[in-house]
Amino acid sequence: xxxxxxxxxxxxxxxxxxxxxPDMPPDLDLTHGVILYLExxxxxxxxxxxxxxxxxxxxxxxxxxxxxxNGAGKTTIMDIITGKTSPDTGSAWFGQRINLLKMxxxxxxxxxxxxxxxxxxxxxxxxxxxxxxxxxxxxxxxxSTLTAKLNSVQQGNIEAVLETIGLKEKITARAGSLxxxxxxxxxxxxxxxxxxxxxxxxxxVAGMTQQETERTAELLTDLAGxxxxxxxxxxxxxxxSIAQEVTVLHQGRVLAExxxxxxQNNQEVIEVYLGEExxxx
Amino acid sequence: xISYPKILQTDLGGSLLLGILMIAGLLVPLxxxxxxxxxxxxxxxxxxxxxxxxxxxxxxxxxxxLVWGYLGILSLGHGAFFTLGGYAMGMYLMRQxxxxxxxxxxxxxxxxxxxxxxxxxxxxxxxxWFWFAMLMVIVVPGLLAYVFGWFAFRSRVTGVYLSxxxxxxxxxxxxxxxxxxxxxxxxxxxxxxxxILGFSLQSDETRAGLFVASVIALAGGYVSSRWVMNSRLGxxxxxxxxxxxxxxxxGYRVEDAKLWVFTFSAVLAGIAGALYVPQVGIINPTEFAxxxxxxxxxxxxxxxRATLYGAVIGAMIINYAKSYLTAALxxxxxxxxxxxxxxxxxxLPHGVAGLxxxxxxxxxxxxxxxxxxxxxxxxx
Numbered sequence: 151x152x153x154x155x156x157x158x159x160x161x162x163x164x165x166x167x168x169x170x171x172p173d174m175p176p177d178l179d180l181t182h183g184v185i186l187y188l189e190x191x192x193x194x195x196x197x198x199x200x201x202x203x204x205x206x207x208x209x210x211x212x213x214x215x216x217x218x219x220n221g222a223g224k225t226t227i228m229d230i231i232t233g234k235t236s237p238d239t240g241s242a243w244f245g246q247r248i249n250l251l252k253m254x255x256x257x258x259x260x261x262x263x264x265x266x267x268x269x270x271x272x273x274x275x276x277x278x279x280x281x282x283x284x285x286x287x288x289x290x291x292x293x294s295t296l297t298a299k300l301n302s303v304q305q306g307n308i309e310a311v312l313e314t315i316g317l318k319e320k321i322t323a324r325a326g327s328l329x330x331x332x333x334x335x336x337x338x339x340x341x342x343x344x345x346x347x348x349x350x351x352x353x354x355v356a357g358m359t360q361q362e363t364e365r366t367a368e369l370l371t372d373l374a375g376x377x378x379x380x381x382x383x384x385x386x387x388x389x390x391s392i393a394q395e396v397t398v399l400h401q402g403r404v405l406a407e408x409x410x411x412x413x414q415n416n417q418e419v420i421e422v423y424l425g426e427e428x429x430x431x
Numbered sequence: 432x433i434s435y436p437k438i439l440q441t442d443l444g445g446s447l448l449l450g451i452l453m454i455a456g457l458l459v460p461l462x463x464x465x466x467x468x469x470x471x472x473x474x475x476x477x478x479x480x481x482x483x484x485x486x487x488x489x490x491x492x493x494x495x496x497l498v499w500g501y502l503g504i505l506s507l508g509h510g511a512f513f514t515l516g517g518y519a520m521g522m523y524l525m526r527q528x529x530x531x532x533x534x535x536x537x538x539x540x541x542x543x544x545x546x547x548x549x550x551x552x553x554x555x556x557x558x559x560w561f562w563f564a565m566l567m568v569i570v571v572p573g574l575l576a577y578v579f580g581w582f583a584f585r586s587r588v589t590g591v592y593l594s595x596x597x598x599x600x601x602x603x604x605x606x607x608x609x610x611x612x613x614x615x616x617x618x619x620x621x622x623x624x625x626x627i628l629g630f631s632l633q634s635d636e637t638r639a640g641l642f643v644a645s646v647i648a649l650a651g652g653y654v655s656s657r658w659v660m661n662s663r664l665g666x667x668x669x670x671x672x673x674x675x676x677x678x679x680x681x682g683y684r685v686e687d688a689k690l691w692v693f694t695f696s697a698v699l700a701g702i703a704g705a706l707y708v709p710q711v712g713i714i715n716p717t718e719f720a721x722x723x724x725x726x727x728x729x730x731x732x733x734x735x736r737a738t739l740y741g742a743v744i745g746a747m748i749i750n751y752a753k754s755y756l757t758a759a760l761x762x763x764x765x766x767x768x769x770x771x772x773x774x775x776x777x778x779l780p781h782g783v784a785g786l787x788x789x790x791x792x793x794x795x796x797x798x799x800x801x802x803x804x805x806x807x808x809x810x811x
Contacts (some may be wrong), residue, residue, distance in 0.1 A: 292688055298663040
């Protein structure tokens with residue numbers, strides 16, 4: 151009897167060993183309506199505080215713009231959310247139950263956070279179709295990837311996304327042959343293929359023509375609602391055209407938060423950021 | 432009618448390669464065995480062995496093309512996997528010698544008797560069985576690549592740092608195998624083989640069999656590599672090569688993909704080494720030399736990266752030139768190799784295979800390819 155108890159204490163019947171627990175993020179829990187919690191986040195790089203005790207909450211379905219001068223910590227925040235950088239202090243939760251700080255980049259991506267880089271980053275040697283196919287949600291382990299076959303539902307998804315990003319005619323074109331703006335859209339399309347709940351979009355309209363900018367604005371406003379979208383952008387005109395809520399960062403801290411017109415009239419904001427932006431140049 | 436294999440439909444180079452291999456695999460042994468020595472069409476056993484050696488090199492080049500051309504990992508140590516496969520085969524061949532060695536010891540190979548070793552080292556056990564040796568041909572290079580890759584890719588070592596590490600790996604193995612205490616015959620390596628599976632290695636028939644085995648291995652290596660590279664994993668490989676971060680941020684564990692393709696490549700290299708040894712009759716630590724591994728990279732660069740058949744072309748051309756020039760103009764060879772590398776880099780960035788793809792006769796094939804793609808989409 152004693153032996154059995156010893157075994158039980160080593161191997162309790164109601165628990166399993168850690169390594170037996172499947173390596174899967176818990177489901178996204180949005181019962182409080184907040185999709186992203188960043189609390190007390192600080193990071194410093196060699197003494198320079200890139201992010202300083204930052205608190206940021208993103209509502210489910212919201213379209214949020216983050217603005218701020220160079221070095222305000224915008225890209226660093228993206229890095230923290232997506233697992234590229236780990237903060238010195240603070241916590242980052244995706245919904246109520248997913249602890250982002252305990253996951254690596256691919257796990258975070260698979261749990262439902264898509265990220266668009268500042269420089270358009272697509273697989274230039276693949277066709278538009280293959281770019282989307284690679285990004286598609288699904289089992290991304292090596293063996294499944296080796297034996298993966300596109301079924302008609304998935305093909306339908308790819309075509310639907312092509313419709314959304316307006317690259318339907320370019321399906322067999324090499325991604326490298328696309329224009330700058332089209333690459334940006336393709337990258338957004340790749341994020342959509344992952345079926346994310348939260349999209350992080352870093353400077354989507356940098357280098358775009360006026361027309362392309364307008365289409366991108368439309369695209370992003372359409373995406374919000376079913377998904378949450380966080381846009382980091384320098385172009386104030388663009389921010390004005392899409393923003394519902396704006397967060398202004400300055401020196402790694404949140405300087406102001408609110409509706410665009412409120413923020414625009416905030417004296418501090420005008421001093422550090424809008425002032426120089428509005429100055430003729 | 433048997434339908435044309437799907438993976439070769441858009442692969443002109445590969446189709447030609449497999450066709451040539453099939454013809455060579457039938458014709459060369461036939462001309463060697465059935466045509467009289469004095470006849471014009473006779474293929475000498477020497478030539479057949481030489482061609483067999485090139486086939487092994489071609490398979491090795493495919494292995495390097497997989498990791499370098501498709502995955503962007505410049506491995507300067509693939510010779511290590513090749514040589515390990517060769518040693519596994521060599522150990523089997525040594526154990527087949529039996530009492531026919533110089534010292535006539537029933538169990539110990541000559542070099543162990545010479546070193547006064549009382550018994551067979553433990554790691555030589557099992558190599559008297561062919562199946563065990565073949566298993567080791569796959570397991571030893573594969574395991575080394577897996578362990579090496581596990582550490583290297585997890586710590587995200589890339590680029591030139593990774594190249595230097597692969598170089599150090601093969602160099603370390605070379606130094607280790609040079610030592611007599613290691614039990615692999617020191618700098619003499621393993622040689623003086625007698626027979627394989629009971630067939631004498633001196634006979635033309637066995638030689639022909641080995642040639643055919645090399646043809647089959649190369650064809651199999653080509654088709655399996657093509658299959659992997661045509662799959663979504665293959666697309667992921669080039670994606671990782673071009674934009675590693677993007678691949679990671681769309682949810683792929685980049686290190687896993689690298690690890691498995693690297694291991695697969697090492698296994699191919701090991702098989703190439705195993706077929707190489709009985710055909711050249713010796714395996715020694717100079718095969719581990721970093722220079723040998725760098726030469727493989729040159730074959731691939733000359734032939735054309737990320738095409739697979741380009742690697743085969745490169746390995747064939749350079750090794751033929753090497754056999755010819757080291758005999759005819761031994762002083763010129765290394766300069767010639769260097770010049771060839773520079774010229775190809777400057778004027779043929781896509782290698783010899785690049786010529787082939789841009790060439791006008793690829794036109795009709797392209798047209799066919801487009802039609803196939805259109806037909807496939809229509810079927811969906």
